[in-house]
Structures are given as C-alpha cells and as structure tokens.
Amino acid sequence: MLEFILERGNYWAIIGLMMIGLYICFAATNLIKRLIGLGLFQTSIILLYVSLSRIDGGTAPILFGKDYGKSDHASDHGETVDHGAAEGHGAYDAAGPYSVDSLEHVYSNPLPHVLMLTAIVVGVATLAVGLAIIVRIREAYGTVEIDEIRAMDLDVAIAEAEKDADQARAGAG
C-alpha cells in the first residue's frame, strides 16, 4: 500500500497543486489572487503531461548513435478521402523506421512536451487578457476585491429596479 502511494509521488504532487489552485480560484476575493490560482492550476496540468512522457531509462528525444540518419519512408499514403473508416485504423501501429523495436536507445516521449508548449502559450495569453481586464476593473471600480465590486453592482441594480418600477407606474397611470 505504502509502495503504491510512494510510486505515484508525482501524481500526488500534481493533484495537490491542482486542488490548491482550484481552491484559490474560488476562495480568494482578490481578482489578482484568483489569477494566481488559475496559473497554479494550469501549471499542475503541464506537470501532469510532462510526467506522462517520462519513460524509465529514457533519454532526451534526440536521435543519436545508430538511430541517427535513418530515412523516413512512412508517409506516402496521402489520399484525402478515407473510405470505410475501419481499414485506416491500426495503420499507425505498423512498424516504421522509428517504431520502438527498431531503435537502439530508449527515448522519452517528446509529444507531451510539444503539447505543453502550446498549452503554455494559451496560458500566457489567458493571463495577459485576465490582467488587462483586471486593470480595467480597477479603473472602473477603484478596487480589485470581488465582494466590494459585487456590493457596488448590487446598489446599481437596486437603483435600476426602482427607476424601472417608477417608470412602470408612470406608464400605467
């Protein structure tokens, strides 16, 4: 049991970070802190993907030694219409020059790293837009505390409702 838990240490760390981030997102009243929580949440996802790509004894995914210099014959079926979806399946498993068995060394999986580069870009863009919106909130409301903003909005909403009711009476009369 203990071994089961310890073997998966990275996942526990990721789950912990993820939950802390999510909690900050909902519990913090300061909008900047909420964005920090969001950042933590997204970072934990990056860690999740990166730890997925790890293979025991695997090195950085750059071909070297005998693996280097193999030519690629794999991709010469480029038809655009895929009739009868079934026959296409499993084609990706076929042993190409870079299938696992034909390589001399063990490499870790590069794909999750590439995906996370994209996710980092998305995260940065989100953070930038979020901060820009918070700057505008500070200009419009004079505060970045969500409960104060809510109180102000409530006042406005009540005033609007009263004005509406007045108009309704005037219209009926």
Place this chain on the structure above:
Amino acid sequence: MIETIASLVPAPYAAHAPALAVAVPMLLAPIAAFMPNGRLAWLLSIFATGISLLMSVTLLAQVRSLEGGAVLSYAMGGWTPDAGIEFRIDALNSMVLLLVSAIGFLAAIFSWPTVVAEVRAAKRAMFFAAYLVCFTGLLGVASTGDAFNLFVFLEISSIATYVLVALGARRDRRALPAASNYLLMGTIGASFFVVGVGFLYAATGTLNMAELAYRLQPLQDNKAVLAGFAFIIVGLGIKSAMFPLHQWLPNAYAYSPSFVTMFLAATATKVAIYAMVRFLFSVFGLEFAFEGSSLIWILMPMGIAAMFACSFQAVFQTDVRRTLAYSSVAQVGYMLLGISIGTAAGVSAGLFHLMNHALIKGALFMALAGVVLTYQGTSLTDLRGLGRTSPWTMSAFSIAAVSLIGVPLTAGFQSKYALVNALFENGWWWAVAAVMFSSLLAVVYMGRMLEAIFFRAPANPNKRHKEAPMLILVPLWILAIANIWVGVQGGFVAGLADDAAASLFIGGGS
C-alpha cells in the same frame, strides 16, 4: 442549391476547403487589426466570413457526395494523421461549420451600426480582429479531428470572447466583472478538458479522435479512461453552459456589446455542445458502459433541471437580455435532453434544436441590438410601445419569440416536435411533460415582452418613430424568414441533423 454554389468554387480551392474555411479568417484577423479605420476592418471581416461560408457550403456538398459512412479527411500541411493534425469532416462537422459560418457572416454584416454606437473609433479595427479570431476558433473546433487541437481552437475562440465581452464596459461597467468571471470559469473548463485528453493520451497513446475511438474499445474499464471521460464532460459542460455550470453566461450575455451577445448566443455554446456530442458518440461510443449511465444520471437530469430552473429565473428578470440569457441555458437543457436519449432520433432532435435555437436567439438578440441602438435601453419598460414606433424590427422579434415558445409553423415547433417524438419512442413520457411545462414558462417570459411591445403605450413619450437601420433589418429578416421557412418546410435543416446523427451512429463509432 448547395451543389450549384459549391460548383462555383474552383477545384484547387475546393480541394483545400477544410483548411481555407479556418485559415482565411485567421490570416485576415491580424490584417484587420492594422487597418487604419474600423470601416475597412469591417469590410475585411465580411469578406473573411463570406469566404468561410462559401467553403462551408462547399464542404457540405462534398460530404453529401460521398457514399454512406465516408468521411472527408484533410491532412493539415500534408502530414499524415499519425504524425500531424487531421481535419475530419463528416455530416455533423459540416452542419456545425455551416451554422457557425452562416451566423458569423450575417453577424458581420449587421455589426457595423452597433459597433459604431458601442465601441470607440480607435478600437474598432481591433474589435473586428478579435471577432475574426473568435470566429476562427469556433470553426476550428468544428472541423478538427485532433483532440488536443480542439482544445487549442477552443481557447483561441474563448480568449477572443473574453476580450469582446469586456468591451461592453463602455456602455455598462458590469461587463468587466462579467468578463473576468467568464475568463476564470472558461479557463477552468478548458483545463478540465485538457486534463481529460491527457488521461486518454496516457491510456491510448494517440490524440487523433478516430484513432482514439478505435483504441478505446478494449479499454472500457480502464480507470484512467473513466477519469478522462469525467474530466472531458465537466470541462465541455462548463463551456456549453450545462445547468449547474452556467453561472458565467447570464452576465456575460447581458453586458457585452449587442453584436457580441448575438454572435455568442447563436454559436459559442453550440460549438461546445458539438464537441460534447463528438466525444460522447464518436470517441467513446455508446458501447462504453460508463457513458450510458452518465447520459441517464447526469445529462438528462441536468437538462431537465435547466429547463425548469432557468425558465423560472427568466420569468423574474427585468432586463430583456438577461431573460434571453437564462432562456438560452434552458434551451441548452432541451438539447442535452435530446442528446441524453442516446438514440439516433434523440441526438438528431437535439442537433435540430441546436440549429433552430441559433436562428431564434440570433434573431432575438439582433432585434434587441436594434433597440439598444435606437432607444438605449434593454429593460422591459424600454420595450413598451415599440410595436408602434418600430414595427419592422419588432415583428421580426415576435416571429423569433413565437418560434422560441414553439408555436406551430415556426422552427421552434419543428424541433420540439422532433424532441417529443424521440422522447415518446423511448418511453420517457414524464420528460415530455417537462418539455411542455418549460414551454409554458417560455410563453410567460416571452409573453411579457410581447405584451409590453404591442399592448402598452410607450413609457417614454420622447421615443419617435425610429426603425433600426437597414444593415440590421436585412440580416434580421433573413433570420426571421429562416425561422418560418424551417417551420413550414423543415426538411433541409432536419435533414442536416438526421445525417449528422446517422453519421455518429453508423460511421463514427467504428
């Protein structure tokens, strides 16, 4: 008609239609941002959305010309699907593409007068650039066949949407907290989705959706796959405003610029629902036992709860745009209910309602944009007497309103009828009762508006006879007439939905 339009496109372009539909608005967006004035950017966005619409029609014709079960597969950049990203167009994709690009085109045409009124001159070019980016993202989600690519496009459209919503601050500063709230919820939703995709990748080693569907079949009981399924459904549930996860929607719709509300209401949640359908029925498939129970225990109760709770909330709003926003969540409930039946008829009814609801809410919010433009107000009292002062705008509004209620001879009736039929076939008569009751609530909240519009004296005597400008009226009436056309002769749209559902149940699952 579809085939004649498609035949106008030169063959070399038609062969690359899946890429062009997405790439043209994407490449024109930065150009629009650097246009010296807003009008040029506006014309450019009409051009870009028009090209996308043309390409979507071409794709529809191409998909229809394929024999049963075949799928149009486009290898992005010539990289085959095992290494690269595949754009995979079947009947469902082409339907959603047509919906988004048609609404996007009409929205682009109608946008100019409202943007002039609501966005500062210096920001207009950037505004249209953000609109094109959002449009690109939605089309990308609808055409990609790669799970991670879907996340990227989802975020492209969402980030642009946050910007667009926040631009409502000029009219009402409450747009800013709404946008920040939407940003938090939306990002959490997308992150959940990407965690789910990560689990699926860990279990199968692929991100291509067709390949995922194939490799997931022997992994029905894998814990990672189950967790991935849950994460994906919750993430897309946030994006599509599934009932308890809809809190971002009412404020975002109520305070964003009129044009943005119209475009989002008609497309954004629809595309998220498309993604959910895609994962439910083609990636996981009905044989996935966990899914059957999640349809019955999650989607169906949440759909019905949305129909009740949000219709009630809609009744008690004083702001018309908030009423319609809550009504949107309720209508998402109808779609989820249809999908949760899990039969071809049910999914087809859900998708049919998805198309019709886009027509309905597009027309309603477009008419309201006209009201905002001419009378600067969206509370219920502001609508009073408008039936007399702007009859053209308001008659289109009321056509869409009765369509939302589901009066016969309108689009809303056709899809609710299909939904009720599918429910009866499955023996869920109590769900039929829920649909009926929720429609009665729609009579109440839409009836309040129609009463104010046609049977009350104007609350503000200064309101003169003032129609919305032609640029709004023409797209508005196109949508209104589409509502009646689908209602009288629903064959075309119903056929699209049927084909889409059939493609999920025949070709996609294998």
